Amino acid sequence: EPEVTQTPSHQVTQMGQEVILRCVPISNHLYFYWYRQILGQKVEFLVSFYNNEISEKSEIFDDQFSVERPDGSNFTLKIRSTKLEDSAMYFCASSAGTSVYNEQFFGPGTRLTVL
Amino acid sequence: GQNIDQPTEMTATEGAIVQINCTYQTSGFNGLFWYQQHAGEAPTFLSYNVLDGLEEKGRFSSFLSRSKGYSYLLLKELQMKDSASYLCAVSAGGGGRRALTFGSGTRLQVQP
Numbered sequence A: 001e002p003e004v005t006q007t008p009s010h011q012v013t014q015m016g017q018e019v020i021l022r023c024v025p026i027s028n029h030l031y032f033y034w035y036r037q038i039l040g041q042k043v044e045f046l047v048s049f050y051n052n053e054i055s056e057k058s059e060i061f062d063d064q065f066s067v068e069r070p071d072g073s074n075f076t077l078k079i080r081s082t083k084l085e086d087s088a089m090y091f092c093a094s095s096a097g098t099s100v101y102n103e104q105f106f107g108p109g110t111r112l113t114v115l
Numbered sequence B: 001g002q003n004i005d006q007p008t009e010m011t012a013t014e015g016a017i018v019q020i021n022c023t024y025q026t027s028g029f030n031g032l033f034w035y036q037q038h039a040g041e042a043p044t045f046l047s048y049n050v051l052d053g054l055e056e057k058g059r060f061s062s063f064l065s066r067s068k069g070y071s072y073l074l075l076k077e078l079q080m081k082d083s084a085s086y087l088c089a090v091s092a093g094g095g096g097r098r099a100l101t102f103g104s105g106t107r108l109q110v111q112p
Helices: none
Strands: A005-007 A010-013 A019-024 A031-037 A043-050 A053-057 A065-068 A075-079 A088-095 A110-114 B003-005 B009-013 B018-025 B029-037 B044-049 B053-057 B060-065 B070-075 B084-092 B100-102 B106-111
Touching (some): A010 A019, A019 A088, A019 A110, A043 A065, A043 A075, A075 A088, B009 B018, B018 B106, B029 B060, B044 B053, B070 B084
Parallel strands (some): A010 A110, B009 B106
Antiparallel strands (some): A019 A075, A031 A088, A043 A053, A088 A110, B084 B106
């Protein structure tokens, strides 16, 4: 069964450093998403991406964040200058996109720890 | 904004039935989704409701009342592996928005 994959599974970085989290969505899916979950808290939407541009973003997704689809398979989230409060599990998701009711399939997540 | 409420924790017995409630306040409702999340893992899709009524999917059923802003997830024949958090999520805002707003989740503990 096709699945969303993410690398790395765990990333440790120093405050102020840039990190890039990588995702490979399911191959025929059209919409891609990033969510985050701070330990013990709810899953929060960051951004959605369609047709090579951002289609929605939340208040969390400020100028420190960016997304890119550098090739036909990868979807990346970059945090330019990490803060302690960026420590969280980051989930990539994808959906077929033909309907707003399409199931979003989540990847296993990248645990980001900012020291 | 959107507000989603669900109980923090529930306990049930193996083989029993449990109902997890979710209430929401939103505008431009698109649909309501239920996800399961085991500790340290990603959410996995269980069901969605767009129209009022009951959607059945094996041991899991989900109900929606849009006028009441209310949904529930029904789990039958509980198994130990059903111990997990159950997340209620709403898609809203109209215009083809797909972002999901999640509730805080209900942690279900299934006991022998």
